[in-house]
Amino acid sequence: TARESPQTTNSGGPAASAAQQQTSGPGCSRAKTGYPQVDVKGATVGFSQSEKEANPFRVAETQSIKDEAAKRGVNLLVTNAQSDLNKQISDIKSLLDRGAKLLIVAPLNSDGLQPAFDAAKAKQVPVITIDRKVTSQPCTDYLTFIGSDFVEQGKRAAQQMVKATGGSGKVAILLGASGNNVTVDRTKGFKDGIAGTGLTVVAEQTGEFDRSKGQAVMEQLIQSNPDITAVYAENDEMGVGAVTALKAAGKSPGKDVKIVSVDGTRNAVQLVADGSYTAVIESNPRFGPLAFDTLEKFGKGDEIPQNIVISDDEYDTTNAAQKLSNAY
Amino acid sequence: MTLTATRTRWLQDNGVYVAVVALLLFNALFTANFLTLGNFTTQLVQAAPVLIVALGMALVIGTEGVDLSVGAVMALAAAIIPLYLGAGPLVAITMALVVGLAAGAFNGFLVAEVGIQPIVATLALLVGGRGLALVIAEGQLVQLHDPAFLALGTGDVLGIPISVLIAVLLAVVVAGLTNRTTFGRQLVAIGGNRKAATLAGLPVNRVLVGVYAICGVLAAVAGVLATSRLAASDPADMGLLMELSAITAVVVGGTPLTGGKVRVLGTVMGVVLMQLVRATLIKHNLPDSIAQMIQAAIIIAAVYVARERR
Amino acid sequence: MTTPMTTLTAATRTKVLQRQGAAVALVLMVAVSWLVFPRFGSLDNLRDLALQGSFLAVIALGMTFVIITGGIDLSVGSLYALGGVLAAWGSQYGFLVALALPLLVCGLIGLINGLLIARTNMAPFIVTLASLLFARGLLLAITDEGANTYQIPPDSAFVELGRGTVFGFGYPIFIAAVLCVLGGMILNRTSFGQNVFAAGGAEQSAILMGVPVAKTKILVYTMSGTLAGLAGALTAAYLQSGVTVIGVGTELDAISVVVIGGTLLTGGMGTVLGTVIGVGLIKVIQNVINQIGTLDSNYQSVVSGVFLLVVVVLQRILRR
């Protein structure tokens, strides 16, 4: 695994955690694809966002791309698929139609974007996918994937949980939306991570990535299983909802019930700093610098690894207060 | 009348109560820690906002209409709260209710004056309303800290949660409205035969606008209570799919979608039934797939029993 | 006699406007978009518009029949997704299974909808709402709670069904077109079609006139389910996989295009052509929002809502 050199062009703060990443897989170069050379500066770049900018992750992700594009003098076109897969395909086609020479895509789903990739291929436009890995062929269908490893996030959440609970207790899992592969991966990683420890999963129910649903489900679970000692929430929002529910049930979250979740939003990290939350595994949304760097390198003719895993930070009670400004 | 006919008729009228009792019995026997005060409080607190929305929905359905925008209106109310919370919770709540009123009146205007079919008229607000809420909130969830405002969602009076009290109070008011007032009578008349109601000189448009406005306000009330309970304004998710929950509860409670009849107590029971179903499925830790199929079966069963015979 | 003549032509003119309010709106929209956005009229863009429209058109075709009988089918979004998953799963057993399985299963669920609605007098809204939940649950059950996405081998003949083109226009466009023409014909030129209108226009009277109302309703819901399954299968072929997350809210899209197309939600009146025009309108506005390009994602839904409103209000005013 080659290691990218740390990025130093960015000042500290939010982008700091994007500074390192691991890469993997055989490389892909312009020579291999036969695509023409495109200078990033002054180029028209299309960005296809998958969901409305209505949650912190999406807001930070889009902002990061926009900021970086402005910094590098790129003419950026942005579309938003509004959670509709067919619309995302249209979006990407329309970006191509409007003259995008480079594409950054945040896929709505791991599967189903093949027609869009084919359209880009036909126009010899390189595509970088971010935040969610797709099942298509790297280097042929798309250039590379930059993002987190969701299974790994689940595993790290499990590690935090084991550390906080001493490896024993009853866990409730607040699942993400059904049918979503983020849910699937974060569940798998977590369950793998706690295998062989004394932690047992007593309930797993979907909170649909939504704070109020997370709260409602937690309220039900804490009534029927008052002996729950740990909660793993597959995103921060549900975790924060669980905190409210636990408090209302007379528990003290972070102490008698440990809570670990994935995302790294400001609200959750603040709770960690306040002591009513155990830990947060970051899912880093700041793809801008890395995405444009990769495009630049590809343009120069360098070899690009097929997976670029953005490094995710971790917040626990020891560091949350200092790192609070990194949260989004 | 034969005995079986009487029994069918009785079941038809009271099926929803029977179902609620059956589900309570099931839980008492098979669900751990079900018979606790805390658990009942939880169920009531969770049901309160749905009930408040369903009350408004029942009135709208009584006029042979439907309001798909209630979830979006809840989101709008949620988005409004943080904007005015600085001026005190009363101001913020009033503003949220005013927005709900305006949204509802707008729906009513489209239905009554412009003559657009309710489902489409309110679909526009369903599509656009949440977007508007997000625009207002700049796409952000805002945590709320005002203790007076938060007390609405967490406080209680003599052990009864405030939100439950409000819901019950509103149910009583709506029941009085439908059974004892001119407005209520006119509303079901319009739902029963709009042409005839017009020719009878009833203030059809005024009643329709009023009904949708009430539905809007009630949705806003629900939005305020839910926001307070969440301790955050979350326009992206607030009230998502609430329209379907509310409609289901109303219909399960015996109010026909064809209008001309409003059953308030039935609606309350419909809400309670659906809440119990949800709770049961969660407490027994069923996977989402099975849970959805069971919900489907229960809805069909409840409506089947209460259906109007030809 | 000039007076009756002029009133006649004036009357005909208003009649055309009334009937074709949506068509007028579509022509206007297209003309303006063409002028304002140079890329709107590009062949690539039009091909994509037509293709995206074709999936929705297939679903909306079934919905048109359902709505004309005075009903509604909320289950189509879930059936659309379920159909895709079944097709993708079935594709490992060859083209026929991939196509037949979704049609059969979704058709069967449609049939159950129809039976419950026609035979037990339950409201279509609530019956199909339950099957919306049921079909989604079934989909999750067969994909291990959504963890499995079945892939279609890229070289299978089934993929060709979704990805093949004639003059660059995808097969689904032609399939949708043929189905819509057939649908229009069935509606207007067969007894079944007449029964559909009669069942929705005045159910009691239709029964007294000897129209097999129950049978007609059962058929209509079966059709709607089957078509939603077909749309799902076509989409799966196009996407080369059985995506589990599609179809959420598709029922509302289908209902809006049918209604925008001038079909009365209360039943008894409607046209397939109107529905096709409705599909065109929705897809064009989506396309235009993209052409504008700078719109904040949250504003996009506001614009869609306002647009929907403008079209229905306009239509309503024209009809006066």
Added chain:
Amino acid sequence: MPTDPVIEVAGVTKTFAGVRALDDVDFTLNRGEIHALVGENGAGKSTLIKVLTGIHTPDAGRITRKGHISTIYQEVNLVPLMSVAANLFLGREPRNRLGLIDRARRSADAAELLTGYGITADVSSPLGTLAVGEQQMVALARAVEADADVVIMDEPTSSLEPREVETLLEVVRKLHEAGIAIIYVSHRMDELYRICDTVTVLRDGRSVHSGPLKELPRIELVSLMLGRSVNEIQKHGTTAFGEDHYAGREPVLEATGLTSKPRINAVNVAIRPGEVVGLAGLLGSGRTETAKAIIGALPLDDGTVLVAGKPVPHNVKAATKAGISMLAEDRKTEGIIPNLSVRENIVLAALPRLSRFGVISRARQDRIVDTFITRLRIKVSSPEQKVAELSGGNQQKVLLARWLCTEPKILLLDEPTRGIDVGAKAEVQALIDELAREGLAVLLISSELDELLDGADRLIVLRDGAVAGELEGAQLTREHVLGAIAAEVMDDADSN
């Protein structure tokens, strides 16, 4: 007459939620006979018909049917949004070689067929745009053309005017000649005696008499129906209107220049307190539209309505408030609120008067409802009964009660006795009379010429949506009215 039964009913009983609509009824229809089925409102006529045609399953009893039955139900049962032609041929559409519906032929056939029934409307327009009477004729044409062995007609003439009635009776005669058996329900005695051979009388769900009609004196038939002695009935005539009404000085209603193209054109109507003005005219001449224009239910191109000299805004609410009430002709779609109880239907329009601060006073409501149920002899199991469960005539009475309890100054009555039995009809007419004497201004629309001539002080004759003449005093005779109406026929002849 040889007995060759095509329909035989023995011991049929049918109960609805506590109401015994049919009680051990025997009934026989022989081939080739025209059989009158009579009885008071709610006697069970329509129910018997629905049992015969299989719409209702009887609780007990035996029914034997031979051959195909075709029925015209009491309320028009066609599909308003579909075209006239589609309605006519629904279920037996003409096909082309490909098996598809041949629309051109369907339209041509429909137009030709309907001309035979005196209907010249555009067969491609939606059925709902036709006047009720025209719809009734379409229903008749549809039923008759369906190769039936038995044709059942449930009050087919209740919304037809004299000329149309003649057409209908002509059709009945032709059917009779073709050997088709007919069951004929009507409250109009004249018709019955003109065409029917036999009669069955229903009273309270029981068959009280069956036999040849000609030998049964009219008065005795009525006595059988009502279950009262002949003496009691002899006090009443055929209509129950009194003679003169007190006519006040100034018109309380002045409608001028009412125009709504293309249906009515510059119609003027003025009515003084205590006066009954009749509107006469052919089917589709614009009588209903005139009444609707006055109450504000029809969008107007031109025209003003003054009540007691003050202009009334053109909407129903304002008109109602100003004291105008209208009894609609089409009680099914424009009258009853089917889901509501009889009580709720009656007080509907008077609610504001019966409530304080929007809360309804139960006591006052009950008092009014009870008064009208007794006064109009509305047959209900209780005021809580759903109005949809009442017989047609009783629904009509409920609607009349609705308007009377608003205490209007001006009452527009569109076919007020449509479908009402002889007994009740006399009462309704007497009531109109009494109301007029109390100072009410009444506009009376009726397809029964006698009712108009006896009831009205003055007649306005409409033709093609315009006033064709006004008749008063000595001019109020059958000949004059028919003359004024018939002018149209000559006009038509001229212009062709």
